[in-house]
Amino acid sequence: xxxxxxxxGSRGTYETHPGTLLMELLRKEGWFSVKHGCExxxxxxxxxxxxxxxxxxxxxxxxxAHGKSITTVxxxxxxxxxxxxxxxxxxxxxxxxxxxxxxxxxxxxxxxxQNREPTEADVRDALTGQLCRCTGYxxxxxxxxxxxxxMKEGGQGEEGLSGNREADDSSGRREAGVx
Amino acid sequence: xxxxxxxxxxxxxxxxxxxxxxxxxHHDIPRIPYTTAGxxxxxPSPYDAVVLDNRVRFVGDRVAAVAADTIEIARQAVELIEVxxxxxxxxxxxxxxxxxxxxxxxxxxxxxxxxxxxxxxxxHIHAKVGDPEEGFRxxxxxxxGTYHVQYVQQAPLEPHVVITYFDENDRLNIRLSTQVPFHxxxxxxxxxxxxxxxxxxxxxxxxxxxxxxQEILIEDICAWLTKVTRRPVRLEYTREEELRSSRTRxxxxxxxxxxxxxxxxxxxxxxxxxxxxGAYGSHALTVQCNTGSKSLxxxxxxxxxxxxxxxxxxLPVAGAFRGYGAPQGLFAQEVHLDEVAHAxxxxxxxxxxxxxxxxxxxxxxxEELGEGKAGFxxxxxxxxxxxxxxxxxxxxxxxxxxxxxxxxxxxxxxxGMACLMHGSGIPGVDMGAAYLKINEDGSFNVQVGATDIxxxxxxxxxxxxxxxxxxxxxxxxxxxxxxxxxxFDVGAYASSTTYITGVAMKKAAEQCRDQILTxxxxxxxxxxxxxxxxxxxxWSGNDKSLTLSEIALHSLYxxxxxxxxxxxxxFSYHSPPPFAAQFAEVEVDIETGQVKVLxxxxxxxxxxxxxxxxxTGQVEGGVTQGLGYALTEKLLxxxxxxxxxxxxxxxxxxxxxxxxxxxxxxxxxxxxHGPFGAKAVAEIPIDGPAPAVSNAIYNxxxxxxxxxxxxxxxxxxxxxNFQEQDIEKKQPAPAMAPR
Numbered sequence: 001x002x003x004x005x006x007x008x009g010s011r012g013t014y015e016t017h018p019g020t021l022l023m024e025l026l027r028k029e030g031w032f033s034v035k036h037g038c039e040x041x042x043x044x045x046x047x048x049x050x051x052x053x054x055x056x057x058x059x060x061x062x063x064x065a066h067g068k069s070i071t072t073v074x075x076x077x078x079x080x081x082x083x084x085x086x087x088x089x090x091x092x093x094x095x096x097x098x099x100x101x102x103x104x105x106x107x108x109x110x111x112x113x114q115n116r117e118p119t120e121a122d123v124r125d126a127l128t129g130q131l132c133r134c135t136g137y138x139x140x141x142x143x144x145x146x147x148x149x150x151m152k153e154g155g156q157g158e159e160g161l162s163g164n165r166e167a168d169d170s171s172g173r174r175e176a177g178v179x
Numbered sequence: 180x181x182x183x184x185x186x187x188x189x190x191x192x193x194x195x196x197x198x199x200x201x202x203x204x205h206h207d208i209p210r211i212p213y214t215t216a217g218x219x220x221x222x223p224s225p226y227d228a229v230v231l232d233n234r235v236r237f238v239g240d241r242v243a244a245v246a247a248d249t250i251e252i253a254r255q256a257v258e259l260i261e262v263x264x265x266x267x268x269x270x271x272x273x274x275x276x277x278x279x280x281x282x283x284x285x286x287x288x289x290x291x292x293x294x295x296x297x298x299x300x301x302x303h304i305h306a307k308v309g310d311p312e313e314g315f316r317x318x319x320x321x322x323x324g325t326y327h328v329q330y331v332q333q334a335p336l337e338p339h340v341v342i343t344y345f346d347e348n349d350r351l352n353i354r355l356s357t358q359v360p361f362h363x364x365x366x367x368x369x370x371x372x373x374x375x376x377x378x379x380x381x382x383x384x385x386x387x388x389x390x391x392x393q394e395i396l397i398e399d400i401c402a403w404l405t406k407v408t409r410r411p412v413r414l415e416y417t418r419e420e421e422l423r424s425s426r427t428r429x430x431x432x433x434x435x436x437x438x439x440x441x442x443x444x445x446x447x448x449x450x451x452x453x454x455x456x457g458a459y460g461s462h463a464l465t466v467q468c469n470t471g472s473k474s475l476x477x478x479x480x481x482x483x484x485x486x487x488x489x490x491x492x493x494l495p496v497a498g499a500f501r502g503y504g505a506p507q508g509l510f511a512q513e514v515h516l517d518e519v520a521h522a523x524x525x526x527x528x529x530x531x532x533x534x535x536x537x538x539x540x541x542x543x544x545x546e547e548l549g550e551g552k553a554g555f556x557x558x559x560x561x562x563x564x565x566x567x568x569x570x571x572x573x574x575x576x577x578x579x580x581x582x583x584x585x586x587x588x589x590x591x592x593x594x595g596m597a598c599l600m601h602g603s604g605i606p607g608v609d610m611g612a613a614y615l616k617i618n619e620d621g622s623f624n625v626q627v628g629a630t631d632i633x634x635x636x637x638x639x640x641x642x643x644x645x646x647x648x649x650x651x652x653x654x655x656x657x658x659x660x661x662x663x664x665x666x667f668d669v670g671a672y673a674s675s676t677t678y679i680t681g682v683a684m685k686k687a688a689e690q691c692r693d694q695i696l697t698x699x700x701x702x703x704x705x706x707x708x709x710x711x712x713x714x715x716x717x718w719s720g721n722d723k724s725l726t727l728s729e730i731a732l733h734s735l736y737x738x739x740x741x742x743x744x745x746x747x748x749x750f751s752y753h754s755p756p757p758f759a760a761q762f763a764e765v766e767v768d769i770e771t772g773q774v775k776v777l778x779x780x781x782x783x784x785x786x787x788x789x790x791x792x793x794x795t796g797q798v799e800g801g802v803t804q805g806l807g808y809a810l811t812e813k814l815l816x817x818x819x820x821x822x823x824x825x826x827x828x829x830x831x832x833x834x835x836x837x838x839x840x841x842x843x844x845x846x847x848x849x850x851x852h853g854p855f856g857a858k859a860v861a862e863i864p865i866d867g868p869a870p871a872v873s874n875a876i877y878n879x880x881x882x883x884x885x886x887x888x889x890x891x892x893x894x895x896x897x898x899x900n901f902q903e904q905d906i907e908k909k910q911p912a913p914a915m916a917p918r
Contacts, residue, residue: 012724035386036337036338036415037337037338037386037418038418038826039419040828041420042826043336043418044826061437081396093793093796096387096633097335097337097384097385097387097632098386099335099336099633117455124835126840127833127834127835131827131832131834133800134794135334135800136802136833136838136841137799137834138802138835138886139796139799140835169469
């Protein structure tokens with residue numbers, strides 16, 4: 001079957017099987033930040049944003065995403081021009097093996113797009129679907145709090161992300177279609 | 180079936196299915212006994228496994244392997260394999276394994292290295308110092324407690340995964356999520372009969388290990404499938420397979436006995452362990468060695484004995500798991516000492532302080548008890564335990580909280596603590612090597628066999644080399660864990676990478692530094708003694724200097740050309756223990772048995788922390804896993820030995836919302852044997868949460884939790900039974916009276 005997806009800002013038509021999971025499709029298309037950790041939507045490493053909301057792509061059929069806009073962490077920033085959340089993860093040492101990190105960053109993005117002044121409890125709540133076996137969540141929580149402060153001070157948030165997209169466009173890189 | 184012989188296996192229908200490229204059963208692969216433990220040669224674990232056997236020994240054991248175009252076809256092919264089993268009695272309780280007449284799990288004639296296959300004993304350990312019996316006779320008081328620890332899983336977020344293929348030179352490439360690329364190459368070579376020279380193992384960035392990837396778990400079968408199909412093969416575990424069929428932490432029953440004088444001085448200590456290694460003896464000997472050697476030597480005592488019997492059962496296979504035997508031993512020891520302190524009417528910290536090992540001591544047990552063999556004399560040269568305790572007490576407000584009146588209502592609070600030690604690498608065994616060369620722009624290629632599994636090892640090496648060469652860290656281009664292109668390393672285990680390979684890195688960088696100074700000396704036409712290397716330049720006095728780029732260009736292109744490079748190895752007979760004190764505050768709901776950890780404080784002496792963010796990250800992560808061990812994680816089995824909780828829904832690990840307030844304090848010491856004064860940090864933080872939380876529960880409600888985990892059900896049951904026991908315990912010591 002054919003489905004239409006907007007992946008990280010690029011619209012395309014994809015040939016897929018009705019039983020194919022969104023996680024499988026995304027990885028096949030080269031979006032390797034989307035990880036396999038379980039098959040039951042419990043660990044969160046396969047998290048992506050669909051129209052700005054986090055979903056577990058391992059229990060979501062690719063066909064369900066037909067006509068929708070999917071964001072993986074590849075769209076948030078680049079090593080040269082990191083998103084404030086990514087920058088904060090680096091600075092606080094919130095990454096160990098990094099396997100859960102893309103999912104954590106996306107969960108943080110979902111939170112900060114809705115709540116510009118989250119409490120620590122809000123952040124913990126937002127990350128609770130993302131299991132991490134390395135960090136003990138201390139530094140990831142710190143990172144999201146730091147990013148929230150910076151994005152608020154910098155007047156960033158949804159606007160900050162469009163700023164990011166412009167930077168990407170100007171350098172001819174892939175469009176970052178986060179909304 | 181947890182235990183069965185394969186009477187007949189017929190894969191012809193599976194092989195005939197379109198899209199199937201190979202089906203392997205025990206008929207297709209030569210029987211080469213080996214151990215799946217990813218350890219150095221010769222491995223101290225019994226050779227009790229073959230790639231595919233005519234027997235299954237636990238639910239989740241291998242039967243056959245299928246390679247097909249798609250997962251769906253492969254699954255369909257599996258269904259078409261006809262197997263006829265002869266069911267055998269299964270041993271599901273380690274106590275039953277050694278009973279006379281018990282079914283034998285490893286009676287096959289070709290296994291070797293099993294301590295006593297006729298009694299299902301995979302390994303046996305005994306080490307003794309002084310005369311414990313005499314010590315117990317002389318001591319004022321004698322105490323004995325029995326403790327139990329459960330099956331848990333390492334559960335890295337990335338399950339085991341491997342890709343195998345023949346490259347253009349007809350060499351087998353194994354791209355593998357592993358902690359031990361070199362051991363993987365050696366052991367895969369053995370079981371596939373492909374020479375080491377024809378195998379390349381590459382470890383890319385991987386998603387954690389925690390010991391479960393110190394194992395040759397799936398790469399052997401994947402290599403076999405590539406060998407017979409000549410095609411690339413990818414094998415990835417599902418979460419269910421990861422939980423059921425990979426490796427676990429050894430469950431144990433521990434009997435801890437102490438002879439103590441009334442002033443709190445320890446006179447004799449014995450620890451006797453019955454451990455369950457499951458269906459195979461992977462790491463059976465060495466993990467249990469550590470149960471004794473990473474606990475008992477923490478205290479000064481003249482009469483010490485350690486004995487462990489490690490038995491086979493028809494349950495999942497135990498193996499390496501961060502802490503490697505120490506969390507078990509330290510749980511028993513640190514809860515037991517809390518009990519002793521209570522019985523003596525002493526503060527538990529004071530009891531420990533009276534007996535703790537000191538700088539200059541050389542605990543005799545460490546000489547008796549190495550890993551799988553006798554150890555080496557260890558003189559403690561760095562120990563800031565006293566400061567760890569002082570700062571931890573302060574951070575958790577110990578004195579205030581221990582003396583506060585009990586709260587009204589059903590929620591009771593308490594604080595508890597544990598003292599800990601670990602090791603830094605396996606003395607006389609672990610070796611790592613490093614290579615470094617300069618480039619024209621003053622950058623360096625660093626090559627290490629060491630295996631960064633998310634621990635930050637690659638960053639540590641860059642820091643060490645950059646420190647010696649006085650350049651920024653980003654001048655170091657680190658490439659690691661590729662058996663073709665990096666020098667040998669034993670791999671990521673035993674808290675050894677920074678301590679062992681870090682010194683190799685430092686030596687290699689010092690060789691580069693000396694060559695840089697020699698070239699600069701020729702360029703300046705001045706003796707080396709006049710020159711200094713600082714800020715990435717070689718200086719003659721304070722005004723003349725050369726950049727590393729200028730020196731590199733000169734050495735590569737101008738005169739007496741050569742490559743400025745360093746290569747070094749390191750190994751050590753010293754395994755300096757890191758030390759720690761950990762403190763927990765809990766709230767126990769006496770109506771439900773629910774235990775909530777409110778605060779957790781870790782004070783860790785890991786020598787000089789080369790990367791403090793990385794080190795505290797290790798502490799926070801280790802504590803979190805330790806809290807899971809203490810409170811929520813336990814693999815459960817039905818009456819036939821089938822695992823019941825094979826998903827994260829039922830195997831509960833801590834999530835962000837379950838966490839206590841965490842304080843992690845690095846208490847610096849200087850370890851002369853380590854690189855820049857460093858000791859290990861990776862494993863010690865996982866050792867203390869279980870005993871600290873148990874002791875805090877006792878402080879809160881006066882109920883002693885001697886078995887893990889402290890689920891509401893277990894705590895509630897213990898509360899009920901404890902009151903009954905209270906009435907029964909009229910006889911004198913060794914019984915411990917509840918508060």
